[in-house]
Amino acid sequence: MATDVKVPVLGESISEATIGEWLKQPGDAVKADEPIVSLETDKVAVEVPAPVAGVMGAHAAAVGDTVTVGAVIAVIEAGGGAAAAAPAPAAASAAAVEAKAAEPEASERTLSPAVRRVVLEKGLDPSAIKGTGKDGRLTKEDVLRAAEAKPAAAPEAEDAAPAPAAAAPAGERREERVRMTRLRQTVAKRLKEAQNTAAMLTTFNDVDMSAVMEARSKYKDLFEKKHGVRLGFMGFFVKAACQALKDVPAVNAAIEGDEIVYRDYVDVSVAVSAPTGLVVPVVRDAQTMSVAEIERTIGDFGRRAKDGTLKMEEMKGGTFTISNGGVFGSLMSTPIINPPQAAVLGLHRIEDRPVVRDGQVVVRPMMYLALSYDHRLIDGREAVTFLVALKNAIEDPTRLLIDL
CATH class of the missing domain: 2.40.50.100 (RNA polymerase II/Efflux pump adaptor protein, barrel-sandwich hybrid domain)
Structure with missing residues (x-):
């Protein structure tokens, strides 16, 4: 049957x-x-x-x-x-690996489907690989690193060794054609539609990261001990963005037909890296969350994006997007909005730059901020007001506690 x-x-x-x-x-x-x-x-x-x-x-x-x-x-x-x-020898080897992965010593760090598949493909013993995920769990990157470090198996017999591949002729130029994934095709289509539909404009500002970096350095160990997650920068920026969006609701709104939809909630889309490219899961009702809750949620999204276990419903919706190109070294960019959202905030790398404080030139860790927005809905005054409110909250995090 x-x-x-x-x-x-x-x-x-x-x-x-x-x-x-x-x-x-x-x-x-x-x-x-x-x-x-x-x-x-x-x-x-x-x-x-x-x-x-x-x-x-x-x-x-x-x-x-x-x-x-x-x-x-x-x-x-x-x-x-x-x-x-x-089973054939290769299948027997795979079955042995799978059985090994199910043994008690490996069960404490349960393998996700994506990780299990790579383990079987590479013929590795998961219990011999050190996991860097939460609670020591294996990630796909852990397995791939272990596979790269694994010495190549010696040929069974000298006469069975394959002949060396012929060297490419000098000066030969090669091309490789790779089919676009459905996800990449969709991303390309949506971004082009955004450019064709929205009256897109980008406004810039910069922010002194001294206060946030000092707070992070001072409390990171206590924070991680209490909440079980590292204190990063995204928690501060999401919290500050929620506060600024409350002051400038147009940035969190959307155009539907000939109507403007204003929201009293903030669902923040956060771009994270996945093996197939960037994905954008949503931190829902971020305006009600603490910095610790935001960091835990984003950290969980990041881990599951690498493992390929994010759910589709976790990437639906979103009223505002934050994209952190700074983790890849970006100094400045003009991010593209994700329709039907009206705005996206781009974060960039932190670098020491000379600035004037109280009439003196001093060196401060500075970051450029970029807000791309639909000018049909958001005026320049509103965009600048949003960025200034965000800048003030990051440069003086106490404002986040007393709602200023």
Whole structure:
């Protein structure tokens, strides 16, 4: 008896996806709820679990094919089958690794589906890898680093060694064509639509980071001990942005038809790095959260973005975006808004620069701020007022405590 594997419901307004990678091939033994295929949607990659245990049957779609919700993409045959009873050497090695990953010593740092897949592909022992994630859990980067450090296996026999590849002719120029992922195609389309639709403008300011850096240095150990998360800069900026958005509500608003929608809540979209590129999960009701709660939420998003386990509903909505290009070394940029949002705040790297304080030239750790906004909704006066309010809160964090 065979069981169909269907494309699951992928979220509101998402009706199709692209086959990104088959994790199980025909003839492979599969367990119930084990990931068998990765689907790429407009927002995130989704791993589809096996509905039953058995043997992987034929694939009904190939990598790169577009499939719709509810479509049958494969079948799982009943029983363990010959594949499970007499695995090939490579399959036996993978099974041994998977069994090792399930042993008690590895169960204290549970492997996510994305990490488990890389462990199996690289043939590594997860218990021998030091995890850098929360509570010592393994991340995908931990496994990839371990794979790079693993010495290459020696050939079984000298006469079995492959002939060396012919050297490329001198001066030869090569090209490689790689298909754009569905996520990258969607990002490109949305950003171009934003440029075509919004009357986009960017206003700049700079901020002295001395006070925040001093507070972070003074309290980081106590903060981490009490809250279980590192004290970063994003908590301060999200908190300060929420306060500034309350003072200048147009920056947190949106245009819908011929109406302006004003919100009394702030859902902050925060750009974080993932293996497939930047993703933008949402910190919901950020205006009600403490700095510690904001840092915990963003830290969790960052870890799960690397593991590929963010949920689609966590990236829906958002009323305002903060993008921190400074972590990559950016000095200044003009970020593009994410419709239907009306504004995005760009943060940049901190560097020592000479500034004048009380008539004296002194060196201070300065950061450029960039607010890109839809000029149809937000006037220059409102943009500057927002940036000044944000600057004041960061340069004097006490304002965040007494709501000034």
